[in-house]
Every structure is written in C-alpha cells, then in structure tokens.
Amino acid sequence: MNTNLKISNVTKIYPGCVANDNISLEFNSGKIYALLGENGAGKSTLVKILSGVIIPDEGKIYLNENYLKLNSPLDAKKNDIGMVFQHFNLFETLSVFENLIIDSDEQRESVREKIDAIMKKYNFSIDLDIPVLNLSAGQKQKVEIIRCLIRSPKVLIMDEPTSVLTEQETSELFLSLKKFSDEGILIIYITHKLKEVMQLCDEVAVMRRGKLVSVSEIKNENIESLANKMVGQNLKTIKKKKAKTSSDQLIKITNLNFTSEDPFETNLTDINFSVNRGECLGIAGISGNGQSELFQVLSGEIISEKNSIEFNNNYIGDLSPQERREYLMAFSPEDRLEQAAIPQMKIFENVALNNFKSSNFFNNGLINENKIKEHSKKIISDFNVNTDNIELKSQFLSGGNLQKLIIGRELITSPDLLICFNPTWGLDVGAINYIHETLIKINEQNKSIILISTDTDELLKLSDKISVIHKGKLSKIMNSEEVTSEKLGILMGGAN
Amino acid sequence: MIKIVKRDQPSRAIFFFTPVLAIILTLVAGGLIFFILGFKPFEALKFFFIVPIADKYGFSELLLKATPLCLIAIGLSFCFKSNNWNIGAEGQLTFGAIVSGGVALLFYEQEGFYILPTVILAGAIGGMLYASIPAILKTYFNTNEILVSLMLVYVSKLILDYLVVGPWSNPEGFNFPETRQFSDSAKLPLLFEGLRIHAGIFLALAAVVISWFIFYKTYLGFQMKVSGFSLKTAKYAGYKGKKMIILVFLISGACAGLAGVGEITGPIGQLHREISPDYGFTAIIVAFLGRLHPVGIIFASLVVAITYLGAETAQIFMQIPKYTGQVFQGMILFFLLASDYLLFFKIKFIGLKK
Numbered sequence: 018m019n020t021n022l023k024i025s026n027v028t029k030i031y032p033g034c035v036a037n038d039n040i041s042l043e044f045n046s047g048k049i050y051a052l053l054g055e056n057g058a059g060k061s062t063l064v065k066i067l068s069g070v071i072i073p074d075e076g077k078i079y080l081n082e083n084y085l086k087l088n089s090p091l092d093a094k095k096n097d098i099g100m101v102f103q104h105f106n107l108f109e110t111l112s113v114f115e116n117l118i119i120d121s122d123e124q125r126e127s128v129r130e131k132i133d134a135i136m137k138k139y140n141f142s143i144d145l146d147i148p149v150l151n152l153s154a155g156q157k158q159k160v161e162i163i164r165c166l167i168r169s170p171k172v173l174i175m176d177e178p179t180s181v182l183t184e185q186e187t188s189e190l191f192l193s194l195k196k197f198s199d200e201g202i203l204i205i206y207i208t209h210k211l212k213e214v215m216q217l218c219d220e221v222a223v224m225r226r227g228k229l230v231s232v233s234e235i236k237n238e239n240i241e242s243l244a245n246k247m248v249g250q251n252l253k254t255i256k257k258k259k260a261k262t263s264s265d266q267l268i269k270i271t272n273l274n275f276t277s278e279d280p281f282e283t284n285l286t287d288i289n290f291s292v293n294r295g296e297c298l299g300i301a302g303i304s305g306n307g308q309s310e311l312f313q314v315l316s317g318e319i320i321s322e323k324n325s326i327e328f329n330n331n332y333i334g335d336l337s338p339q340e341r342r343e344y345l346m347a348f349s350p351e352d353r354l355e356q357a358a359i360p361q362m363k364i365f366e367n368v369a370l371n372n373f374k375s376s377n378f379f380n381n382g383l384i385n386e387n388k389i390k391e392h393s394k395k396i397i398s399d400f401n402v403n404t405d406n407i408e409l410k411s412q413f414l415s416g417g418n419l420q421k422l423i424i425g426r427e428l429i430t431s432p433d434l435l436i437c438f439n440p441t442w443g444l445d446v447g448a449i450n451y452i453h454e455t456l457i458k459i460n461e462q463n464k465s466i467i468l469i470s471t472d473t474d475e476l477l478k479l480s481d482k483i484s485v486i487h488k489g490k491l492s493k494i495m496n497s498e499e500v501t502s503e504k505l506g507i508l509m510g511g512a513n
Numbered sequence: 514m515i516k517i518v519k520r521d522q523p524s525r526a527i528f529f530f531t532p533v534l535a536i537i538l539t540l541v542a543g544g545l546i547f548f549i550l551g552f553k554p555f556e557a558l559k560f561f562f563i564v565p566i567a568d569k570y571g572f573s574e575l576l577l578k579a580t581p582l583c584l585i586a587i588g589l590s591f592c593f594k595s596n597n598w599n600i601g602a603e604g605q606l607t608f609g610a611i612v613s614g615g616v617a618l619l620f621y622e623q624e625g626f627y628i629l630p631t632v633i634l635a636g637a638i639g640g641m642l643y644a645s646i647p648a649i650l651k652t653y654f655n656t657n658e659i660l661v662s663l664m665l666v667y668v669s670k671l672i673l674d675y676l677v678v679g680p681w682s683n684p685e686g687f688n689f690p691e692t693r694q695f696s697d698s699a700k701l702p703l704l705f706e707g708l709r710i711h712a713g714i715f716l717a718l719a720a721v722v723i724s725w726f727i728f729y730k731t732y733l734g735f736q737m738k739v740s741g742f743s744l745k746t747a748k749y750a751g752y753k754g755k756k757m758i759i760l761v762f763l764i765s766g767a768c769a770g771l772a773g774v775g776e777i778t779g780p781i782g783q784l785h786r787e788i789s790p791d792y793g794f795t796a797i798i799v800a801f802l803g804r805l806h807p808v809g810i811i812f813a814s815l816v817v818a819i820t821y822l823g824a825e826t827a828q829i830f831m832q833i834p835k836y837t838g839q840v841f842q843g844m845i846l847f848f849l850l851a852s853d854y855l856l857f858f859k860i861k862f863i864g865l866k867k
Contacts, residue, residue, distance in 0.1 A: 232672055315750065316749065318749060337751045338748075338750065338751035339750070339751025339752075348749070352745070354748050355743055355745055355746070356745045356749050357746070359742045359746055362738070365640065369735065370746065370750045371750070372740065372750065372751075379732040379735070382731050382732045382733065384730055384731060384732060384734075455858065
C-alpha cells in the first residue's frame, strides 16, 4: 500500500527564533528521504512535530489525505509514525525484552513471537534477555528500531542515527533501511552528514535557519552543491600546512590508569603517549569510550599518580587544574554551558574562571574587577567575540561566540599546551572555521594541542598524529598522513 | 484567554517582586482562613500584624525576634549560595548555646570584662563544631548533608535536655529544668531600660555587613557563586571543593551558634529546655524570602518575626492557638515557591477576538 505524508505550512516560533518557517513537504513511500541541515536549522523541531513531541503554532500534517492531530507522542504511535531519536530512550538496567514490551498492551508471548519474526527477517541478532547496558550502541539502536517495527509503522523517522555508530554499523543500518523502504515503509532520514545522504537517500530536502531551502533528487546533486545549499555560502576549505614538528617533548603520559566508582563512567587502562612542541595529537573515538575521563585526568579534575604525567620536565599528575594552569596548560571542556562557562554569569565573570597567579584577577582574596574587565575586553577583540558588552550574561552569546570566548580565555595565558574536547560541537560552519584556524595558529607558534574529538574529519584536518580511544584504551599512535577515515572507523569499532 | 509563556531571561525586577507577592498572597490567604474560622478578617490581620508592633515595647520585641532569624539566615545563605543544604541550624544554635552556657556557668558569680567575649566565642565555636559534623561526613564519606544536619538537631535538643535536668540543673532550683542564672558579666547588655532588646542585634548587623563584603568583593564569594551555579564548573576551574564545603558549614554554624548565645545570654540569662522557638528552621524561610541577599534577609527577618509576635497577640486577644504563626510561616514559603514560577514564565492575557 502506498503511503503519503504531507506537511502543510508548518510554523513553529520560539522566543527569539523561528525554528520552522512555513514548511511544506510531501513524502511518498518507496523512497528514502533525507532532511539535511546544520545544527539549529530546524530539522529536529520538524521531526518532533511529526512525532507529536512539539505542537506547531500553525500548519497541518496529513497522512494519506487524513488530517492528523498530533498532540502527544502517543498520537504519532497510533497513527503508525515510528521515530528513532538520536539519544536512546531505553532503560539501561531492564532487559531488551522488557524494554520492547514496555509500551505494549499485547500478550508477552505474542509480542515475543513478533520480535523473533522481525529479527529473523532482518537478520538482527540480539539476546532479548540481557540488560540493555550490555549492548553496543549499534545494538541499542536496533532495539529502538525493533520497538518501532513491532507496531508495523507506515512511516519511520531516524534522527541523526549514525552519530554514535561505527562505519561498519552504519553500513549495516543502511542495508536495513533500504530493506524497510523496499517493503513500503516511508523513511525520513535526518542528518547533517552529506556523505550519508549521497549514499542512502533518493530525495533530499535542505533546511537552513528554519526555512526550507530546496527539495531535489539525489541524482541531480553532489556533495559540494548540497554543502553550499546547507551553509548558504561557498565553503572555504582550511588546510593545515604541514610544519616540521620538533622532537622536543612537552608532555608525556606513562602508565596512566583510572578506575571509576561510577558504573556509567569508563575506566582508563594503561594510557601511554607523548606530544612534542608544535604538535597536535588527535584522539578519535565514538563518544562514551573514555574521552571525558581522559580529558578530566589531563585537566586535573581527576587526580592521578604524580609520575604518570610529565609536563615540561615536571611531574604534575597529582596537581589540581588551577595548579596545572600555572605550568602553562589550558583546557577547553566539551560542555560549554554546564562546565566551561556559566550562562547565568556575565562575560567578564566567566573570564575570571581561568584564574592564574600572574593575571592578578584576585589579590589577597579580593576581586580585582578592573583587571578582569580589562582582560575580557582584550579577549573579545582578539578573538572576534561578537559583542562589545562584557557585562552581558553569557547565555546571550551564540554557541560559536561562547566557544570563542572560552578558547580566548584559555589562550590568554599563552599556554604551552591546549587540551580541547569537541571544540566545535554544535557550532555553525563560520565558527567552526574560526576555531580551526585558531588551533592551527597555535601549532604554528610552536605550542601543542591535544584534540579529543568525535568528529573524524576535524581530526584528520588538524592533527599531526592520531590515536583512537576504545573502551578506555588508546590505540597505537599513527601519523595522520597514513590514516584514512575508514581505518579510524575500524579502530573506533574496537578492531585491531 | 490566558497564556503562559516562557521568559527569555528571569528579570531582576521580578526577582525581588515575587517575595513581595508571596507576602501579599499570604495575607490574603490568612484573611480567608480567619474568615472561615469565624473572625473578621481585617480585624484579625490587624491583631496579627499591626497591634504587636504598634508601641515601643512591641517594636523592641520585633527586633529581639528578628535578630536570631537574621543572624542564622545570613549564615545559611553561605551554605545555600554554594549548593550546600544545611538545614540543621536549629541544632547548631542549640549546641552553640550549650557550649556558651557551659562557659558562662564556669564563671558563675564572677565579674570581668573578658567573660562576655569568651562566652560569645564559645557559642560560635560550639556552632562551628556541630556544623562540622555534616560537613566532614559529606566531604569525606559522601553522606547527604540534609539528613545528617537535620537529625543532629534532635540529638542536640536531647543533650540540652539531659544537661538542664541532670548535671547542670540549678541546685537551688526546686528541680525545675534550668541552670543557674549567669553572672551579669556573662550577659549581653540590654540597650534600653525596660525593653528586652539587647546587644545581640549588633552581632546580626555585623554579620550582614561582613557577608555582603564576602559575597560580592572576595574570591571566596566568587567561588561560592560559581559552585552554586555549577559544581562541574567549580571543579574545572580548580576550586578546592572540599575546603569550601567545610568553610561554608563552619560560617553557617558560627552564625547559628551566635544566635544561640543571644538567646541565652540576653534577657533570659540561663540555659533551659526551650531556648529557641524553631528559629533555626524558620531562618531557612527567611534566607529564601530574602533571596540570599544580605539586605533582603534583613527585611525578611523583620517580616517573619512579626508572625511570631502576631501569633502571641492573637492567642491573647482572639483565643487562637499561637501555632497560627507557623501556619503563616508555612504559607509564606509556599507562596514564595509558587510565585517563583513567575521567574521563568510570564502570564499573558490575550483579549478574546470578537
């Protein structure tokens, strides 16, 4: 049976931002549709409207010419719209089977038969009786997909499904999606990754800043044309000049281990690496493989053995972040809004978070506001932060401007080593370019960087050496010229 | 049509307006309760809020009650601002009173200028010692400070009970549960002839000024602010989290201990069973009603102090139990929490389309 889904003049306005501006789209089963756009383009809002999570201010949704009133996720389910979110909605401690029947009112046995049939049909192999926390990300996603398939949906929406998958898991997912499509399920695939669109989809709708920019068939597009539509400008490509790196060692990590008491954290085992002056070491990996723990160990938020970290011929493993800053290290954590900065505080107060002795931000325990403000003004102008008011609360800065402020704050000490964790996560292309240029500049000044990132392209662009972290262990360190994203993908999946 | 819209940013005006709104709503609800009980609402509210402070004596009583509330609330604001939930100020007050009372009894029938400072210091130290228990358990054993500090309140009250009926009870006191009277040198001087207001109020005012300075001018205050917003950020910035937790608990305990000193070395001049009508708990309301701001706390402590006095007047003139005062305190907190909704949302009235 043919399925037709129509979005008609949908508008959703948030304070200060039009998330969806009069969007009209039509989808027919038998094809795979891509909804493409940068972070903040309005894709997620649109799919949340389709799945009943958000109610639009204006506009209507029709399924096979019938007007759908989607007031809650339950309404979407009733109307055969299935949705797999970017972040899994699974109970980690319950078994796979329990997770699958949680919203079902059918008999357990009959659901079990249904699940077995689905798994057989699509070649999924998952033990139904083990707790979800023992599954890999790819398997968890399959559980989410099965949960949708039990209800034999007409429409299946996938929101950024590959952000936690390895290359291999991704190609498996694509095979399944093509099979679903052949069987008449209408697939809408949301992403900002161009390669995937080219690989998987038949038609593509591009969104930018809440507006629908274009709808076209994939065969008429290529990566560059889609990128330009998505960004709205011609992309300038940054290339790092391969400078001759010194053999002057700056930081050396020896036999570093970290065992966490928290079951949701990853233990680090036997970490060994070194970084020379002027070098950028990239650390790749799928998120949740110990990156956050590694960052904290390096920044001093987690203290380790004194001798495990040697920096500039000093053993600093047991020092706090503040003490490490005095040795000219700087840190830019992943979470801008909850860790690197405090949105409710003013810009200049956020600058004072990087407190080092020679800054004189605090004298004899008293706040030296003039000094802090002076510094803040310098950061704002040196790092192109788009405001001239340092009294502004930092929640009013865009992600890109906030990240510039944070990087600027960390670099004002002109540190020998900057450790950053997903520095361009969720930023628009302009800001990403700026941050990348800044990082390259640091290397050119013979300063070093440890770049922990889940963005493989970013790592290949900026790093001199690359290692992959998987389940808290580092792979051997490779020269970045010898590495391809395919090879990284294999290592990220845990293979040797 | 009424529509509720999220605010882009909590406005500063609303931040200070909601406590006032809470007080107004408390008055309205209080009037309603009086009406249901069969009293004339306005008359009853007059007995509750105006009659008690209409004369010089009443005003002195107001300041007398507001003093410990203000002092404790200032101490608590150090904890609350930095995300530490000390709700055992009542226990710290009691223990401070026990220690300072013990010291005062050591100087029984002695005179000397050094006695009062020693007694006051002993009270502060007692409060600090008692507050250090939840602080140390929290920092080194990961216990929940809410539970520990709360439960210690009852422990301190039982210790006090034991002392005043047992080893410290007045030998000539006909087995009344109280100690001997402290010597005059161990008492806080009264400020005016015939009024009960005593020098303890200067301790409270000093605490207000010092806390304002620490909050807004010092590195410690800045660190407290950061920790209050995000412990993750505080850790990233490299602040010594454990040290700060212990420090704010000590400050808070010292303030509560001083309030305890004021209660026993003021007009009463001895230790007995009931030294505090739950000032330590009521001060939590005061701290939040005053928005954890030193000046706000002054006003809040005066407002809440009236409920103590009003309850007594109402009991005398209207034969209502004095526990009505606690009803009013509860209502203030209730309405304050409810109207804080307005910090993040605004209510829009949309005219009906014709």
